[in-house]
Amino acid sequence: MPKAIVFTEYGGPEVLRLDEVGLPAPGPHQVRVAVRAAGVNPVDWKRRRGKGFAEAGAPLAGPQRLGADVAGVVDAVGPDVTAFTAGDEVFGRAADGAYAEYAVCNAEDLVPKPPELPWQTAAVVAISAETAVRTLRELGIAEGAARGKTVLVHGASGGVGAIAAQLAVLWGAQVIGTAGPSGQELVRSFGAEAVEHGEGWAERVKALAPGGIDAVLDAPGKGVLPESVALTGDPAKVVTIADHRAAGLGVAYSRGMVHRLGMREVFGEVLPLLSSGRLRVVIGAEFPLHEAAAAHRLSESGHPGGRIVLLVDQRTPTGGQR
Ligand SMILES: NC(=O)c1ccc[n+]([C@@H]2O[C@H](COP(=O)([O-])OP(=O)(O)OC[C@H]3O[C@@H](n4cnc5c(N)ncnc54)[C@H](OP(=O)(O)O)[C@@H]3O)[C@@H](O)[C@H]2O)c1
Incomplete structure:
Protein backbone atom coordinates (compact mmCIF):
# COMPACT_ATOMS: atom_id res chain seq x y z
CA MET A 1 0.00 0.00 0.00
CA PRO A 114 10.49 21.90 -18.08
CA PRO A 115 12.88 18.98 -18.77
CA GLU A 116 15.94 21.08 -17.89
CA LEU A 117 14.65 21.85 -14.37
CA PRO A 118 15.97 19.21 -11.94
CA TRP A 119 13.37 17.44 -9.75
CA GLN A 120 15.05 18.75 -6.61
CA THR A 121 14.79 22.36 -7.74
CA ALA A 122 11.21 22.00 -8.96
CA ALA A 123 10.23 20.51 -5.59
CA VAL A 124 11.45 23.43 -3.50
CA VAL A 125 10.61 26.49 -5.55
CA ALA A 126 6.81 26.92 -5.60
CA ILE A 127 6.15 28.18 -2.06
CA SER A 128 9.27 30.36 -1.91
CA ALA A 129 8.76 31.91 -5.35
CA GLU A 130 5.08 32.67 -4.77
CA THR A 131 5.93 34.32 -1.45
CA ALA A 132 8.82 36.30 -2.93
CA VAL A 133 6.84 37.62 -5.91
CA ARG A 134 3.80 38.42 -3.72
CA THR A 135 5.72 40.31 -1.06
CA LEU A 136 7.89 42.24 -3.52
CA ARG A 137 4.72 43.33 -5.33
CA GLU A 138 3.23 44.47 -2.02
CA LEU A 139 6.35 46.60 -1.60
CA GLY A 140 5.98 48.06 -5.10
CA ILE A 141 9.01 46.11 -6.40
CA ALA A 142 8.27 44.43 -9.73
CA GLU A 143 9.71 44.26 -13.23
CA GLY A 144 9.72 47.82 -14.57
CA ALA A 145 9.25 49.31 -11.08
CA ALA A 146 12.46 48.49 -9.23
CA ARG A 147 15.20 50.50 -10.92
CA GLY A 148 16.61 53.25 -8.72
CA LYS A 149 15.20 51.70 -5.54
CA THR A 150 17.19 50.31 -2.63
CA VAL A 151 15.69 47.13 -1.22
CA LEU A 152 16.66 45.42 2.04
CA VAL A 153 15.95 41.68 2.26
CA HIS A 154 16.31 40.12 5.71
CA GLY A 155 17.26 36.44 5.41
CA ALA A 156 18.58 36.66 1.84
CA SER A 157 20.29 33.27 2.32
CA GLY A 158 16.94 31.59 3.09
CA GLY A 159 14.30 30.03 0.83
CA VAL A 160 12.08 33.09 0.36
CA GLY A 161 14.79 35.73 0.83
CA ALA A 162 17.16 34.24 -1.76
CA ILE A 163 14.51 34.38 -4.48
CA ALA A 164 13.31 37.85 -3.44
CA ALA A 165 16.86 39.23 -3.43
CA GLN A 166 17.65 37.77 -6.85
CA LEU A 167 14.40 38.99 -8.42
CA ALA A 168 14.93 42.50 -7.09
CA VAL A 169 18.49 42.49 -8.48
CA LEU A 170 17.30 41.18 -11.88
CA TRP A 171 14.64 43.91 -11.97
CA GLY A 172 17.29 46.57 -11.44
CA ALA A 173 17.14 47.47 -7.74
CA GLN A 174 20.11 47.98 -5.45
CA VAL A 175 19.72 45.10 -3.00
CA ILE A 176 21.16 44.62 0.47
CA GLY A 177 20.66 41.16 1.95
CA THR A 178 21.24 40.00 5.51
CA ALA A 179 22.55 36.50 6.25
CA GLY A 180 24.73 34.65 8.74
CA PRO A 181 28.53 34.43 8.25
CA SER A 182 28.27 31.38 5.99
CA GLY A 183 25.65 33.03 3.76
CA GLN A 184 27.61 36.20 2.93
CA GLU A 185 29.29 34.87 -0.21
CA LEU A 186 26.00 33.41 -1.47
CA VAL A 187 24.19 36.73 -1.10
CA ARG A 188 27.00 38.53 -2.94
CA SER A 189 26.76 35.93 -5.74
CA PHE A 190 23.17 37.13 -6.33
CA GLY A 191 24.52 40.59 -7.19
CA ALA A 192 23.39 41.96 -3.81
CA GLU A 193 25.43 43.55 -1.04
CA ALA A 194 25.69 41.31 2.01
CA VAL A 195 25.39 42.29 5.67
CA GLU A 196 25.56 39.99 8.69
CA HIS A 197 22.34 39.69 10.66
CA GLY A 198 22.40 40.08 14.44
CA GLU A 199 23.48 42.90 16.75
CA GLY A 200 24.43 46.07 14.85
CA TRP A 201 22.83 45.04 11.52
CA ALA A 202 21.04 48.39 11.06
CA GLU A 203 24.31 50.34 11.35
CA ARG A 204 25.91 48.06 8.77
CA VAL A 205 22.97 48.61 6.40
CA LYS A 206 23.12 52.41 6.89
CA ALA A 207 26.80 52.38 5.95
CA LEU A 208 25.91 50.76 2.61
CA ALA A 209 22.82 52.89 1.94
CA PRO A 210 23.42 56.40 3.24
CA GLY A 211 20.55 57.63 1.03
CA GLY A 212 18.06 55.41 2.88
CA ILE A 213 16.07 52.26 2.14
CA ASP A 214 12.95 52.24 -0.07
CA ALA A 215 11.55 48.82 0.79
CA VAL A 216 12.19 46.08 3.37
CA LEU A 217 11.18 42.42 3.21
CA ASP A 218 11.55 40.65 6.55
CA ALA A 219 11.57 36.91 5.89
CA PRO A 220 13.00 35.40 9.11
CA GLY A 221 10.83 37.47 11.50
CA LYS A 222 13.52 37.72 14.18
CA GLY A 223 12.66 41.12 15.65
CA VAL A 224 13.99 43.50 13.01
CA LEU A 225 10.79 45.47 12.37
CA PRO A 226 11.28 48.57 14.60
CA GLU A 227 14.71 49.34 13.10
CA SER A 228 13.45 48.48 9.60
CA VAL A 229 10.66 51.05 9.98
CA ALA A 230 13.21 53.58 11.23
CA LEU A 231 15.43 52.92 8.18
CA THR A 232 12.59 53.54 5.70
CA GLY A 233 10.79 56.21 7.74
CA ASP A 234 7.44 54.58 6.89
CA PRO A 235 5.88 51.29 8.09
CA ALA A 236 4.12 50.97 4.71
CA LYS A 237 7.54 50.32 3.16
CA VAL A 238 8.08 47.22 5.29
CA VAL A 239 6.48 43.77 4.85
CA THR A 240 7.05 40.74 7.07
CA ILE A 241 6.07 37.13 6.52
CA ALA A 242 6.96 35.80 9.96
CA ASP A 243 6.84 38.47 12.71
CA HIS A 244 3.52 38.57 14.57
CA ARG A 245 4.42 41.92 16.16
CA ALA A 246 3.83 43.58 12.77
CA ALA A 247 0.36 44.99 13.47
CA GLY A 248 1.51 46.92 16.56
CA LEU A 249 4.03 48.74 14.36
CA GLY A 250 1.68 49.38 11.42
CA VAL A 251 3.64 46.90 9.28
CA ALA A 252 1.86 44.54 6.85
CA TYR A 253 2.04 40.81 7.63
CA SER A 254 1.70 39.09 4.25
CA ARG A 255 0.04 35.68 4.46
CA GLY A 256 -0.15 33.15 1.65
CA MET A 257 -3.44 31.89 3.01
CA VAL A 258 -5.00 35.31 2.43
CA HIS A 259 -3.43 36.78 -0.71
CA ARG A 260 -1.80 33.81 -2.48
CA LEU A 261 -0.94 34.36 -6.15
CA GLY A 262 -1.76 31.70 -8.73
CA MET A 263 1.10 29.35 -9.58
CA ARG A 264 0.71 30.01 -13.30
CA GLU A 265 0.93 33.75 -12.71
CA VAL A 266 4.06 33.35 -10.57
CA PHE A 267 5.82 30.91 -12.89
CA GLY A 268 4.89 32.80 -16.02
CA GLU A 269 7.32 35.35 -14.59
CA VAL A 270 9.80 33.13 -12.75
CA LEU A 271 10.16 30.00 -14.90
CA PRO A 272 12.05 31.66 -17.81
CA LEU A 273 14.54 33.00 -15.25
CA LEU A 274 14.94 29.59 -13.61
CA SER A 275 15.23 27.70 -16.88
CA SER A 276 17.88 30.07 -18.21
CA GLY A 277 19.85 29.90 -14.95
CA ARG A 278 19.46 33.62 -14.21
CA LEU A 279 17.58 32.71 -11.02
CA ARG A 280 19.25 30.11 -8.81
CA VAL A 281 17.79 27.87 -6.13
N1 LIG B 1 3.56 34.38 5.42
C1 LIG B 1 3.85 33.64 4.34
O1 LIG B 1 3.16 33.64 3.33
C2 LIG B 1 5.09 32.76 4.39
C3 LIG B 1 5.47 32.03 3.24
C4 LIG B 1 6.68 31.31 3.28
C5 LIG B 1 7.45 31.28 4.45
N2 LIG B 1 7.00 31.98 5.56
C6 LIG B 1 7.81 32.02 6.79
O2 LIG B 1 8.96 32.82 6.53
C7 LIG B 1 10.05 32.38 7.32
C8 LIG B 1 11.26 32.15 6.41
O3 LIG B 1 10.99 31.07 5.54
P1 LIG B 1 12.15 30.47 4.62
O4 LIG B 1 11.58 29.34 3.87
O5 LIG B 1 12.83 31.58 3.87
O6 LIG B 1 13.16 29.91 5.77
P2 LIG B 1 14.62 29.29 5.68
O7 LIG B 1 14.90 28.81 4.29
O8 LIG B 1 14.72 28.34 6.80
O9 LIG B 1 15.61 30.53 5.91
C9 LIG B 1 15.83 31.06 7.18
C10 LIG B 1 16.57 32.39 7.02
O10 LIG B 1 16.56 33.07 8.29
C11 LIG B 1 17.86 33.55 8.55
N3 LIG B 1 18.03 33.64 10.01
C12 LIG B 1 18.07 32.62 10.89
N4 LIG B 1 18.22 33.11 12.14
C13 LIG B 1 18.24 34.47 12.03
C14 LIG B 1 18.36 35.53 12.96
N5 LIG B 1 18.49 35.29 14.27
N6 LIG B 1 18.31 36.81 12.49
C15 LIG B 1 18.17 37.06 11.17
N7 LIG B 1 18.08 36.09 10.24
C16 LIG B 1 18.11 34.82 10.68
C17 LIG B 1 18.78 32.51 7.92
O11 LIG B 1 20.06 33.06 7.71
P3 LIG B 1 21.43 32.20 7.89
O12 LIG B 1 21.08 30.74 7.70
O13 LIG B 1 22.34 32.73 6.82
O14 LIG B 1 21.91 32.49 9.28
C18 LIG B 1 18.04 32.24 6.63
O15 LIG B 1 18.32 33.24 5.67
C19 LIG B 1 9.56 31.13 8.07
O16 LIG B 1 9.14 31.50 9.36
C20 LIG B 1 8.35 30.68 7.25
O17 LIG B 1 7.40 29.95 8.01
C21 LIG B 1 5.86 32.71 5.54
Whole structure:
Protein backbone atom coordinates (compact mmCIF):
# COMPACT_ATOMS: atom_id res chain seq x y z
CA MET A 1 0.00 0.00 0.00
CA PRO A 2 1.35 3.51 -0.81
CA LYS A 3 3.10 5.31 2.03
CA ALA A 4 3.28 8.85 3.34
CA ILE A 5 4.83 10.65 6.28
CA VAL A 6 2.16 11.11 8.94
CA PHE A 7 1.86 12.27 12.54
CA THR A 8 -0.94 11.51 14.98
CA GLU A 9 0.09 13.87 17.81
CA TYR A 10 1.79 17.26 17.89
CA GLY A 11 5.39 17.27 18.99
CA GLY A 12 9.04 17.15 17.97
CA PRO A 13 10.44 15.63 14.76
CA GLU A 14 10.16 12.16 16.36
CA VAL A 15 6.35 12.18 15.91
CA LEU A 16 6.84 11.84 12.13
CA ARG A 17 6.67 8.33 10.73
CA LEU A 18 6.36 6.69 7.32
CA ASP A 19 3.08 4.79 7.25
CA GLU A 20 0.73 3.11 4.81
CA VAL A 21 -2.00 5.57 3.83
CA GLY A 22 -3.72 4.04 0.81
CA LEU A 23 -3.95 5.53 -2.65
CA PRO A 24 -5.54 8.99 -2.67
CA ALA A 25 -8.18 9.55 -5.36
CA PRO A 26 -8.24 12.86 -7.26
CA GLY A 27 -11.57 14.69 -7.05
CA PRO A 28 -13.01 17.16 -9.59
CA HIS A 29 -10.35 19.57 -10.89
CA GLN A 30 -7.63 17.52 -9.17
CA VAL A 31 -4.83 15.23 -10.26
CA ARG A 32 -2.84 12.59 -8.41
CA VAL A 33 0.92 12.98 -8.64
CA ALA A 34 3.49 10.23 -8.20
CA VAL A 35 5.87 12.32 -6.10
CA ARG A 36 9.52 12.43 -7.16
CA ALA A 37 10.58 15.07 -4.63
CA ALA A 38 8.95 17.21 -1.93
CA GLY A 39 10.23 20.48 -0.48
CA VAL A 40 10.50 21.07 3.27
CA ASN A 41 9.26 24.48 4.42
CA PRO A 42 9.29 25.98 7.93
CA VAL A 43 5.45 25.98 7.92
CA ASP A 44 5.62 22.17 7.90
CA TRP A 45 7.37 21.90 11.28
CA LYS A 46 5.21 24.73 12.65
CA ARG A 47 2.16 22.57 11.78
CA ARG A 48 3.82 19.50 13.28
CA ARG A 49 4.44 21.38 16.53
CA GLY A 50 0.84 22.56 16.76
CA LYS A 51 -0.15 26.03 17.96
CA GLY A 52 2.39 26.49 20.70
CA PHE A 53 4.53 23.59 21.76
CA ALA A 54 2.36 23.27 24.91
CA GLU A 55 -0.04 21.15 22.88
CA ALA A 56 2.64 18.54 22.24
CA GLY A 57 1.17 15.14 22.95
CA ALA A 58 -2.41 16.28 22.33
CA PRO A 59 -4.05 13.57 20.20
CA LEU A 60 -5.29 14.50 16.73
CA ALA A 61 -8.50 13.35 15.06
CA GLY A 62 -6.54 11.16 12.64
CA PRO A 63 -3.19 10.87 10.90
CA GLN A 64 -2.07 14.25 9.57
CA ARG A 65 0.01 14.69 6.44
CA LEU A 66 2.55 17.39 5.61
CA GLY A 67 4.17 19.11 2.68
CA ALA A 68 2.98 21.78 0.26
CA ASP A 69 5.90 21.84 -2.20
CA VAL A 70 5.75 19.01 -4.72
CA ALA A 71 7.30 17.78 -7.97
CA GLY A 72 6.38 14.57 -9.73
CA VAL A 73 4.55 12.83 -12.56
CA VAL A 74 0.77 13.01 -13.05
CA ASP A 75 -0.52 9.52 -12.35
CA ALA A 76 -4.31 9.93 -12.56
CA VAL A 77 -6.63 12.84 -13.39
CA GLY A 78 -9.98 13.63 -11.78
CA PRO A 79 -13.15 14.79 -13.56
CA ASP A 80 -13.01 18.11 -15.45
CA VAL A 81 -9.22 18.23 -15.73
CA THR A 82 -8.12 19.28 -19.20
CA ALA A 83 -4.73 20.88 -18.47
CA PHE A 84 -2.89 17.63 -17.65
CA THR A 85 -2.84 13.99 -18.61
CA ALA A 86 -1.15 10.98 -17.01
CA GLY A 87 2.60 11.08 -17.58
CA ASP A 88 2.98 14.87 -17.46
CA GLU A 89 5.89 16.12 -15.35
CA VAL A 90 4.69 18.86 -13.02
CA PHE A 91 5.52 20.88 -9.92
CA GLY A 92 3.69 23.26 -7.60
CA ARG A 93 1.51 23.02 -4.51
CA ALA A 94 0.04 19.80 -3.11
CA ALA A 95 -3.43 19.71 -1.57
CA ASP A 96 -3.03 16.74 0.78
CA GLY A 97 0.61 16.42 1.77
CA ALA A 98 3.61 16.08 -0.52
CA TYR A 99 5.73 14.02 1.92
CA ALA A 100 4.34 10.93 0.25
CA GLU A 101 4.65 8.47 -2.61
CA TYR A 102 1.40 9.89 -4.07
CA ALA A 103 -0.19 13.29 -3.47
CA VAL A 104 -3.41 14.87 -4.69
CA CYS A 105 -3.08 18.39 -6.09
CA ASN A 106 -5.55 20.93 -7.45
CA ALA A 107 -4.75 21.15 -11.16
CA GLU A 108 -4.66 24.95 -10.98
CA ASP A 109 -1.82 24.74 -8.41
CA LEU A 110 0.51 22.90 -10.80
CA VAL A 111 2.65 23.98 -13.72
CA PRO A 112 4.45 21.81 -16.29
CA LYS A 113 8.06 21.06 -15.31
CA PRO A 114 10.49 21.90 -18.08
CA PRO A 115 12.88 18.98 -18.77
CA GLU A 116 15.94 21.08 -17.89
CA LEU A 117 14.65 21.85 -14.37
CA PRO A 118 15.97 19.21 -11.94
CA TRP A 119 13.37 17.44 -9.75
CA GLN A 120 15.05 18.75 -6.61
CA THR A 121 14.79 22.36 -7.74
CA ALA A 122 11.21 22.00 -8.96
CA ALA A 123 10.23 20.51 -5.59
CA VAL A 124 11.45 23.43 -3.50
CA VAL A 125 10.61 26.49 -5.55
CA ALA A 126 6.81 26.92 -5.60
CA ILE A 127 6.15 28.18 -2.06
CA SER A 128 9.27 30.36 -1.91
CA ALA A 129 8.76 31.91 -5.35
CA GLU A 130 5.08 32.67 -4.77
CA THR A 131 5.93 34.32 -1.45
CA ALA A 132 8.82 36.30 -2.93
CA VAL A 133 6.84 37.62 -5.91
CA ARG A 134 3.80 38.42 -3.72
CA THR A 135 5.72 40.31 -1.06
CA LEU A 136 7.89 42.24 -3.52
CA ARG A 137 4.72 43.33 -5.33
CA GLU A 138 3.23 44.47 -2.02
CA LEU A 139 6.35 46.60 -1.60
CA GLY A 140 5.98 48.06 -5.10
CA ILE A 141 9.01 46.11 -6.40
CA ALA A 142 8.27 44.43 -9.73
CA GLU A 143 9.71 44.26 -13.23
CA GLY A 144 9.72 47.82 -14.57
CA ALA A 145 9.25 49.31 -11.08
CA ALA A 146 12.46 48.49 -9.23
CA ARG A 147 15.20 50.50 -10.92
CA GLY A 148 16.61 53.25 -8.72
CA LYS A 149 15.20 51.70 -5.54
CA THR A 150 17.19 50.31 -2.63
CA VAL A 151 15.69 47.13 -1.22
CA LEU A 152 16.66 45.42 2.04
CA VAL A 153 15.95 41.68 2.26
CA HIS A 154 16.31 40.12 5.71
CA GLY A 155 17.26 36.44 5.41
CA ALA A 156 18.58 36.66 1.84
CA SER A 157 20.29 33.27 2.32
CA GLY A 158 16.94 31.59 3.09
CA GLY A 159 14.30 30.03 0.83
CA VAL A 160 12.08 33.09 0.36
CA GLY A 161 14.79 35.73 0.83
CA ALA A 162 17.16 34.24 -1.76
CA ILE A 163 14.51 34.38 -4.48
CA ALA A 164 13.31 37.85 -3.44
CA ALA A 165 16.86 39.23 -3.43
CA GLN A 166 17.65 37.77 -6.85
CA LEU A 167 14.40 38.99 -8.42
CA ALA A 168 14.93 42.50 -7.09
CA VAL A 169 18.49 42.49 -8.48
CA LEU A 170 17.30 41.18 -11.88
CA TRP A 171 14.64 43.91 -11.97
CA GLY A 172 17.29 46.57 -11.44
CA ALA A 173 17.14 47.47 -7.74
CA GLN A 174 20.11 47.98 -5.45
CA VAL A 175 19.72 45.10 -3.00
CA ILE A 176 21.16 44.62 0.47
CA GLY A 177 20.66 41.16 1.95
CA THR A 178 21.24 40.00 5.51
CA ALA A 179 22.55 36.50 6.25
CA GLY A 180 24.73 34.65 8.74
CA PRO A 181 28.53 34.43 8.25
CA SER A 182 28.27 31.38 5.99
CA GLY A 183 25.65 33.03 3.76
CA GLN A 184 27.61 36.20 2.93
CA GLU A 185 29.29 34.87 -0.21
CA LEU A 186 26.00 33.41 -1.47
CA VAL A 187 24.19 36.73 -1.10
CA ARG A 188 27.00 38.53 -2.94
CA SER A 189 26.76 35.93 -5.74
CA PHE A 190 23.17 37.13 -6.33
CA GLY A 191 24.52 40.59 -7.19
CA ALA A 192 23.39 41.96 -3.81
CA GLU A 193 25.43 43.55 -1.04
CA ALA A 194 25.69 41.31 2.01
CA VAL A 195 25.39 42.29 5.67
CA GLU A 196 25.56 39.99 8.69
CA HIS A 197 22.34 39.69 10.66
CA GLY A 198 22.40 40.08 14.44
CA GLU A 199 23.48 42.90 16.75
CA GLY A 200 24.43 46.07 14.85
CA TRP A 201 22.83 45.04 11.52
CA ALA A 202 21.04 48.39 11.06
CA GLU A 203 24.31 50.34 11.35
CA ARG A 204 25.91 48.06 8.77
CA VAL A 205 22.97 48.61 6.40
CA LYS A 206 23.12 52.41 6.89
CA ALA A 207 26.80 52.38 5.95
CA LEU A 208 25.91 50.76 2.61
CA ALA A 209 22.82 52.89 1.94
CA PRO A 210 23.42 56.40 3.24
CA GLY A 211 20.55 57.63 1.03
CA GLY A 212 18.06 55.41 2.88
CA ILE A 213 16.07 52.26 2.14
CA ASP A 214 12.95 52.24 -0.07
CA ALA A 215 11.55 48.82 0.79
CA VAL A 216 12.19 46.08 3.37
CA LEU A 217 11.18 42.42 3.21
CA ASP A 218 11.55 40.65 6.55
CA ALA A 219 11.57 36.91 5.89
CA PRO A 220 13.00 35.40 9.11
CA GLY A 221 10.83 37.47 11.50
CA LYS A 222 13.52 37.72 14.18
CA GLY A 223 12.66 41.12 15.65
CA VAL A 224 13.99 43.50 13.01
CA LEU A 225 10.79 45.47 12.37
CA PRO A 226 11.28 48.57 14.60
CA GLU A 227 14.71 49.34 13.10
CA SER A 228 13.45 48.48 9.60
CA VAL A 229 10.66 51.05 9.98
CA ALA A 230 13.21 53.58 11.23
CA LEU A 231 15.43 52.92 8.18
CA THR A 232 12.59 53.54 5.70
CA GLY A 233 10.79 56.21 7.74
CA ASP A 234 7.44 54.58 6.89
CA PRO A 235 5.88 51.29 8.09
CA ALA A 236 4.12 50.97 4.71
CA LYS A 237 7.54 50.32 3.16
CA VAL A 238 8.08 47.22 5.29
CA VAL A 239 6.48 43.77 4.85
CA THR A 240 7.05 40.74 7.07
CA ILE A 241 6.07 37.13 6.52
CA ALA A 242 6.96 35.80 9.96
CA ASP A 243 6.84 38.47 12.71
CA HIS A 244 3.52 38.57 14.57
CA ARG A 245 4.42 41.92 16.16
CA ALA A 246 3.83 43.58 12.77
CA ALA A 247 0.36 44.99 13.47
CA GLY A 248 1.51 46.92 16.56
CA LEU A 249 4.03 48.74 14.36
CA GLY A 250 1.68 49.38 11.42
CA VAL A 251 3.64 46.90 9.28
CA ALA A 252 1.86 44.54 6.85
CA TYR A 253 2.04 40.81 7.63
CA SER A 254 1.70 39.09 4.25
CA ARG A 255 0.04 35.68 4.46
CA GLY A 256 -0.15 33.15 1.65
CA MET A 257 -3.44 31.89 3.01
CA VAL A 258 -5.00 35.31 2.43
CA HIS A 259 -3.43 36.78 -0.71
CA ARG A 260 -1.80 33.81 -2.48
CA LEU A 261 -0.94 34.36 -6.15
CA GLY A 262 -1.76 31.70 -8.73
CA MET A 263 1.10 29.35 -9.58
CA ARG A 264 0.71 30.01 -13.30
CA GLU A 265 0.93 33.75 -12.71
CA VAL A 266 4.06 33.35 -10.57
CA PHE A 267 5.82 30.91 -12.89
CA GLY A 268 4.89 32.80 -16.02
CA GLU A 269 7.32 35.35 -14.59
CA VAL A 270 9.80 33.13 -12.75
CA LEU A 271 10.16 30.00 -14.90
CA PRO A 272 12.05 31.66 -17.81
CA LEU A 273 14.54 33.00 -15.25
CA LEU A 274 14.94 29.59 -13.61
CA SER A 275 15.23 27.70 -16.88
CA SER A 276 17.88 30.07 -18.21
CA GLY A 277 19.85 29.90 -14.95
CA ARG A 278 19.46 33.62 -14.21
CA LEU A 279 17.58 32.71 -11.02
CA ARG A 280 19.25 30.11 -8.81
CA VAL A 281 17.79 27.87 -6.13
CA VAL A 282 20.35 26.51 -3.70
CA ILE A 283 19.72 23.00 -2.38
CA GLY A 284 21.12 22.71 1.15
CA ALA A 285 20.35 19.04 1.82
CA GLU A 286 18.59 16.01 0.37
CA PHE A 287 17.00 13.25 2.45
CA PRO A 288 15.09 10.09 1.49
CA LEU A 289 11.38 10.38 2.31
CA HIS A 290 11.63 8.17 5.40
CA GLU A 291 14.15 10.60 6.94
CA ALA A 292 11.65 13.47 7.13
CA ALA A 293 12.41 13.88 10.86
CA ALA A 294 16.07 14.62 10.12
CA ALA A 295 15.00 17.09 7.44
CA HIS A 296 12.78 18.86 9.99
CA ARG A 297 15.61 19.05 12.52
CA LEU A 298 17.77 20.83 9.94
CA SER A 299 14.98 23.22 8.92
CA GLU A 300 14.20 24.02 12.57
CA SER A 301 17.83 24.97 13.17
CA GLY A 302 16.97 28.20 11.30
CA HIS A 303 20.17 27.88 9.24
CA PRO A 304 19.46 25.15 6.68
CA GLY A 305 22.15 26.38 4.26
CA GLY A 306 19.71 26.24 1.34
CA ARG A 307 16.45 24.50 0.52
CA ILE A 308 15.75 21.05 1.93
CA VAL A 309 14.31 18.30 -0.27
CA LEU A 310 12.83 14.85 0.39
CA LEU A 311 13.37 12.33 -2.39
CA VAL A 312 11.03 9.47 -3.25
CA ASP A 313 13.28 6.85 -4.87
CA GLN A 314 11.03 3.81 -4.75
CA ARG A 315 7.27 3.69 -4.63
CA THR A 316 4.45 1.23 -4.17
CA PRO A 317 2.91 0.45 -7.60
CA THR A 318 -0.73 1.53 -8.00
CA GLY A 319 -1.67 -1.53 -10.05
CA GLY A 320 -3.47 0.80 -12.47
CA GLN A 321 -5.94 1.92 -9.77
CA ARG A 322 -7.44 5.39 -10.17
N1 LIG B 1 3.56 34.38 5.42
C1 LIG B 1 3.85 33.64 4.34
O1 LIG B 1 3.16 33.64 3.33
C2 LIG B 1 5.09 32.76 4.39
C3 LIG B 1 5.47 32.03 3.24
C4 LIG B 1 6.68 31.31 3.28
C5 LIG B 1 7.45 31.28 4.45
N2 LIG B 1 7.00 31.98 5.56
C6 LIG B 1 7.81 32.02 6.79
O2 LIG B 1 8.96 32.82 6.53
C7 LIG B 1 10.05 32.38 7.32
C8 LIG B 1 11.26 32.15 6.41
O3 LIG B 1 10.99 31.07 5.54
P1 LIG B 1 12.15 30.47 4.62
O4 LIG B 1 11.58 29.34 3.87
O5 LIG B 1 12.83 31.58 3.87
O6 LIG B 1 13.16 29.91 5.77
P2 LIG B 1 14.62 29.29 5.68
O7 LIG B 1 14.90 28.81 4.29
O8 LIG B 1 14.72 28.34 6.80
O9 LIG B 1 15.61 30.53 5.91
C9 LIG B 1 15.83 31.06 7.18
C10 LIG B 1 16.57 32.39 7.02
O10 LIG B 1 16.56 33.07 8.29
C11 LIG B 1 17.86 33.55 8.55
N3 LIG B 1 18.03 33.64 10.01
C12 LIG B 1 18.07 32.62 10.89
N4 LIG B 1 18.22 33.11 12.14
C13 LIG B 1 18.24 34.47 12.03
C14 LIG B 1 18.36 35.53 12.96
N5 LIG B 1 18.49 35.29 14.27
N6 LIG B 1 18.31 36.81 12.49
C15 LIG B 1 18.17 37.06 11.17
N7 LIG B 1 18.08 36.09 10.24
C16 LIG B 1 18.11 34.82 10.68
C17 LIG B 1 18.78 32.51 7.92
O11 LIG B 1 20.06 33.06 7.71
P3 LIG B 1 21.43 32.20 7.89
O12 LIG B 1 21.08 30.74 7.70
O13 LIG B 1 22.34 32.73 6.82
O14 LIG B 1 21.91 32.49 9.28
C18 LIG B 1 18.04 32.24 6.63
O15 LIG B 1 18.32 33.24 5.67
C19 LIG B 1 9.56 31.13 8.07
O16 LIG B 1 9.14 31.50 9.36
C20 LIG B 1 8.35 30.68 7.25
O17 LIG B 1 7.40 29.95 8.01
C21 LIG B 1 5.86 32.71 5.54
